[in-house]
C-alpha cells in the first residue's frame with residue numbers, strides 16, 4: 001500500500017514548528033481546502049448523514065422561491081437575451097435544480113441562461129454535473145471569470161466557509177489571535193506585536209480590552225470582485241447565511257462534526273469550520289462597487305415575502321400524504337427558533353432594481 005504521508009494534523013504542527021504560530025485564516029484555509037486533506041476536498045459533507053444539513057436539502061420550496069427571485073430580477077433587468085447565473089458553493093446542486101425547474105418556465109429565461117458553478121469539491125462537482133446537466137453548466141477556475149453579459153449571483157452558505165482572522169483588543173492596541181503549540185498541543189495565543197487602533201474599522205474602535213474583532217478578508221475580496229462584475233454588467237448578488245448586519249466585535253468561529261459542535265483545533269480537516277458573516281462590511285464593499293445594498297432581512301421574512309406559506313399549502317394539497325413533512329420543513333426554514341431568524345438574506349443589485357423579498 002502506498003505511504004499516505006503525513007496527516008493534516010501533522011502537516012499543520014510541522015508548519016507551526018518551522019514558521020511559528022499561524023493565523024486562524026491560514027489554519028482554516030488548510031483545514032477546509034488543503035488539496036489532499038481539506039474538509040471541502042473530501043467526500044460530500046451535506047445532509048442528514050453528513051455533518052450538517054442546509055436549507056435546499058430540507059425542502060424544494062427553498063430553491064423554488066429563489067428561482068422565482070431570479071426570474072423577477074431578470075425581468076426587471078429587461079430580460080437580457082444572454083446572462084450568467086453564478087452559484088458559488090452549490091453543494092449537491094439541489095438549490096439550483098429546484099430554482100431552475102421553476103425559473104425556466106418563464107419564457108426566454110432558459111434560452112438566455114449561462115449557468116456557472118464555482119466549486120472546490122470534486123465529488124460535489126460530479127453531483128452538480130448530474131443534477132444540472134440539462135442546463136449545460138460551466139465551472140470557472142476563478143469566481144469572477146470574465147464575461148460581458150449581465151450577472152445574477154446566488155450563494156447559500158458559501159460565505160461562512162471562507163476564512164476569518166481574529167484580533168483581540170489589548171491595552172496598547174489589537175493583537176492577532178494565532179494558533180501555536182504548547183506542550184505538543186495546538187493552542188490559541190496572541191501575537192505580541194500590537195496593531196494600532198487606526199488600522200481597525202471605526203465600528204470596533206470603542207471596544208474594551210478582551211473584546212474580539214473577526215474579519216474575513218476572503219469574503220470581502222469575493223464580494224468586491226462579484227460586486228464590480230455585477231455593477232459593470234448589470235445584475236445582482238443574493239447571499240444567504242448566518243451573520244450580522246453591522247461590523248461589530250464578537251467571536252463566532254465554530255467547528256461542527258456530525259451535527260455536533262466540536263473543538264476547532266481538534267481533528268483538522270474532519271470538522272466543518274465556519275464563522276458568521278459580517279454583512280455590514282459586505283454591504284459597504286458592494287456599495288463602493290456601484291451596487292445598491294438592501295437592508296438585511298431574516299430568512300423567515302424573505303421566504304414569507306416570496307410566498308412560502310402559499311407554496312407549502314399548494315404542495316400539501318397536491319401531496320396530502322406529505323402534508324406533515326411539508327409543514328415541518330416550512331417551520332424549519334422560517335421558524336424563529338429554527339433557521340428563520342439565525343439566517344439572514346443579503347442582496348446588492350444595480351441601482352433601480354427592486355429585488356423581491358426585501359423591505360423596499
Ligand SMILES: C[S@@+](CC[C@H](N)C(=O)[O-])C[C@H]1O[C@@H](n2cnc3c(N)ncnc32)[C@H](O)[C@@H]1O
Pocket residue numbers: 032033040046054055056057088089090091092095118119120121124155156157158161162
Ligand atoms: C455549506 S456548503 C453549502 C452548499 C449549498 N450551497 C447548499 O446550500 O446546500 C458550502 C459549499 O461551498 C463549497 N466551498 C467551500 N469553500 C469553497 C471555496 N473556497 N471555493 C469554492 N467552493 C467552496 C463547498 O464545497 C460546498 O459546495
